[in-house]
Amino acid sequence: MSKILIFGHLNPDTDAITSAISFSYLQNAIGKNTEPVALGIPNDETQYALDYFKTKTLRVITKASEETLEVMLVDHNEFQQSVSDISDLTIGAVIDHHRISNFQTVNPLYYRAEPVGCTQTIILKLFKENHIQIPPEIAGLMLSGIISDTLLFKSPTCTEEDIKAAHELASIAGVNVNVYGLDLLKAGTNISDKKAEELLSMDAKSFEVDGKKVRVAQINCVDFNDVFCKKAELINAINKEISIQNYDLFLLVVTNILDSDSKILVLGNAAPIAENAFGITLHENEAILKGVVSRKKQIIPPLTKALSNK
């Protein structure tokens, strides 16, 4: 029988890649035949975690139906964030912590979503429920997912459960949460040697509301100027993406991980909707969003609401 493929979303972040690894480890430990794969190459932050815990980079796929009938999704459920032929596959399981949208199956499945900060916090529960021990390197990767998604517990998406899980995993992995955590996040802010196209695709998600196509890309930094010194180049690249993909709205969210604020760059015909959504006025397509760090909790819900009210 062909292997069940397990993967996170397109433009994978650290949670997407490490959750595929940890959930596949768990599934294999309880007797399934699975392989973790990725829908894109790891970003610098994820690569830092993989190197630190001596784990091989995952095989990248763009289609799955040629090699398997069944897949399991981690850290996403919306079909437009998944493998291109997702509609042709049987989805055996989903482990996620996002809203549910544009997702459907023909058959009943295992679906486990909780409103926590990171998929790994849920996967830790599953390890316990199945009485499977977590090897130190897997625990380290799971910890990395939590640090990344919660910005070292600073994101409003972070829950008590995430913090507790992170400390438990750190002790199995044998690392100091704060020291390792800041090193991991900083590894992801190396922007200087990257082209605009690359910066836009590092961690980006698309969604549709009432027929409007929206894309929200996010970049972490330790200084807004590291990104905005490339503003002209970024605007060109965003406009190119808008015209190719027909986006109505493109938000680039640049998040300062030290101050926990974001600066957004907004383009597209529906840009005024972003102004309504956040109660801001764009100046030269820019605005500061004080205290905003979470795309899932602070960007997508107000955008969705503003788009639905149109």
Added chain:
Amino acid sequence: MSKILIFGHLNPDTDAITSAISFSYLQNAIGKNTEPVALGIPNDETQYALDYFKTKTLRVITKASEETLEVMLVDHNEFQQSVSDISDLTIGAVIDHHRISNFQTVNPLYYRAEPVGCTQTIILKLFKENHIQIPPEIAGLMLSGIISDTLLFKSPTCTEEDIKAAHELASIAGVNVNVYGLDLLKAGTNISDKKAEELLSMDAKSFEVDGKKVRVAQINCVDFNDVFCKKAELINAINKEISIQNYDLFLLVVTNILDSDSKILVLGNAAPIAENAFGITLHENEAILKGVVSRKKQIIPPLTKALSNK
């Protein structure tokens, strides 16, 4: 703060009603303020369980947004099977064992689905995970849900977990699974004093595939003739529903709980699709489906497939 309302699907069956009761009990035990309600009156089988375990009938609602902001769904997720104003409400949790379709949220939520025979089997796990003791009468209602959904373990949807859960719950409730189980199922087959309209609405679900509106009603019996002696009356009532609701296809599935076979009555413009779906030829709108007892596992998947291939 207003109470969180918890309910199962429209045209509630025993699992829909008893799962609202048991999940609400659990939520209240862990500190939430919830009330179990129903989207319809209990059928005879459910009423037998409620009477046996001395539980009050649930309040029936048709709208929820006038009295609460948040709801939790059990035993369903598809919006067309839910309360009429579901799109205006925050869905805090879903506990279900069906496929996922026509379901979406703006925010992350708790979603727990497993491919088991009954929602109560999942709720039993949740009681254990939260270390909450189950009172005997709640255990009895949970057991009733499992017996009803699995036709006393004869349905192909029934898993080892359901059987184990049922025996565990029977021992808490202090009843014999087989004796109580057959009494419960028989209580649901009292057809003689019911009008056709009533029989069609006892346990019916609607869904849409590729723009085609489908309704599948199911009736349990101990003899097909008990139902088919009212065939003319049933055809009239089905045709009336088809014209009012614009169904493309209406299936009445009559299931003999002693023999584990079903006889279907099929009407609507898309009736030939049902013939393709099950590889049958309808005679006077009827056909026998040998060994078919489960709408979820043996009726809806082939129908969905045949409708998608059109």
